[in-house]
Amino acid sequence: MDQNPTGQGPSRPTPPPVSSLRLYRRLFKGRKQLFSESDTAPASYFLTNRIPHKHSLQWRPLFYRGDNPKYTPEATIIGRARRTAMWGTFRVWMGDGVQEVVENERRRRERRKAERKNKWRKRFGKEPKAIEVEEEKEVRGKVVLVRMQRMGFLSRRVEFEVEGVRYRWSGTRMFATGSMAGVKGWSHCMKLIRISDHALIATFERRLLVLPRSIKTGGPPNKSKSFLGTLTVYDRSNPVGTHGGNGRYDLVTNLMAHVDAANTKPSDLKDEENLNPDGTHAGNLTDDAIAFTCWIVVEAEHRLRHKAPDFLEEVAENAQG
Numbered sequence: 001m002d003q004n005p006t007g008q009g010p011s012r013p014t015p016p017p018v019s020s021l022r023l024y025r026r027l028f029k030g031r032k033q034l035f036s037e038s039d040t041a042p043a044s045y046f047l048t049n050r051i052p053h054k055h056s057l058q059w060r061p062l063f064y065r066g067d068n069p070k071y072t073p074e075a076t077i078i079g080r081a082r083r084t085a086m087w088g089t090f091r092v093w094m095g096d097g098v099q100e101v102v103e104n105e106r107r108r109r110e111r112r113k114a115e116r117k118n119k120w121r122k123r124f125g126k127e128p129k130a131i132e133v134e135e136e137k138e139v140r141g142k143v144v145l146v147r148m149q150r151m152g153f154l155s156r157r158v159e160f161e162v163e164g165v166r167y168r169w170s171g172t173r174m175f176a177t178g179s180m181a182g183v184k185g186w187s188h189c190m191k192l193i194r195i196s197d198h199a200l201i202a203t204f205e206r207r208l209l210v211l212p213r214s215i216k217t218g219g220p221p222n223k224s225k226s227f228l229g230t231l232t233v234y235d236r237s238n239p240v241g242t243h244g245g246n247g248r249y250d251l252v253t254n255l256m257a258h259v260d261a262a263n264t265k266p267s268d269l270k271d272e273e274n275l276n277p278d279g280t281h282a283g284n285l286t287d288d289a290i291a292f293t294c295w296i297v298v299e300a301e302h303r304l305r306h307k308a309p310d311f312l313e314e315v316a317e318n319a320q321g
C-alpha cells in the first residue's frame with residue numbers, strides 16, 4: 001500500500017478484502033450504470049441519471065438496491081444526489097425512506113397536473129373531474145443527508161461523514177506498476193480512507209484507458225454493458241481511532257467538517273424536510289454509502305477531466321472575438 005494521505009510515515013499493510021463489485025456503464029453517456037459481482041451476476045446496485053452530462057440542476061441520479069428497475073419492480077431507491085457547478089459540493093440522501101420520498105413527490109406532481117387540467121376545463125365551461133390521486137404517505141424508512149465536499153478547486157480529495165465517521169476519497173497510485181509507479185497525475189484510481197486513523201476502507205481500480213468492449217448478455221435486464229472498474233471494500237472491523245495521525249492535518253479536517261454546513265444556502269434548508277434518521281433500513285448504510293459515493297467521485301472526475309478543458313477552450317475562443 002502507498003503512503004498515508006498526509007504523505008508522511010511508512011506504508012501500512014493492506015487489510016483483507018471483504019467484498020468486490022464491478023462497475024459497468026449500461027447506456028450511452030452514463031444514463032444507466034450498475035455494480036455487479038461479475039459479468040454474468042445480477043446487479044447489486046443500479047443507477048439511473050436521465051441527463052448526466054449537462055447543467056448541475058439537471059443532474060439527478062437515483063441509486064437503487066437491486067437490478068434494473070425497468071425489469072425488476074422489487075428494486076428499491078436507497079439514494080439520490082444533487083451537485084453544485086464544477087462538481088464541488090454534493091448533497092446525498094441515503095436510506096430506504098428515499099423511495100417513499102420520491103413516491104410522495106410523484107404524487108404531488110400528479111395532483112398539480114390534475115388541478116391544472118381542472119382549471120382549464122373550468123375556463124372552457126366544462127365540469128371539473130374528480131382528482132383521483134393517491135394521498136401522500138408518511139416516510140417510515142431511514143433518510144439521512146450526507147454532504148460531500150471537494151477539498152479545493154479541482155482537487156481529487158472529497159470528504160463526507162456517515163454515521164458519525166468521517167471518510168475521504170482521494171487519488172492513489174497503489175495499482176501502478178513498473179515505470180509508472182512514481183509518476184503523478186496519470187492514475188485514475190481512487191481510494192477511501194477513514195480520516196480518524198487513516199485506515200484503508202475501499203479502493204476503486206479504474207480499467208485501462210482504452211476503448212472498452214461491450215459485454216453482451218443476450219437479454220434483459222442488462223442486454224449489454226461496458227466495464228469501467230472494480231470497487232473493493234476492505235475489512236473495517238478495527239476500532240476507530242487506534243492509529244495516530246498528523247495533528248495539524250486532522251485539525252484542518254475537523255474544521256472542514258464544520259464548513260460543510262456553512263456552505264449551505266438558506267434556500268437549501270428544504271433538503272432537510274424529509275429526513276428520518278430513526279427510520280428502518282434493510283441493508284448496511286455504510287456499505288451502501290461507499291458504493292454510491294464511489295460512483296459519484298468517479299463520475300465527477302470523469303466529467304471534470306473531459307468537460308473542464310472544453311469549457312475553458314470555449315471561453316478562450318469567445319474572448320478572442
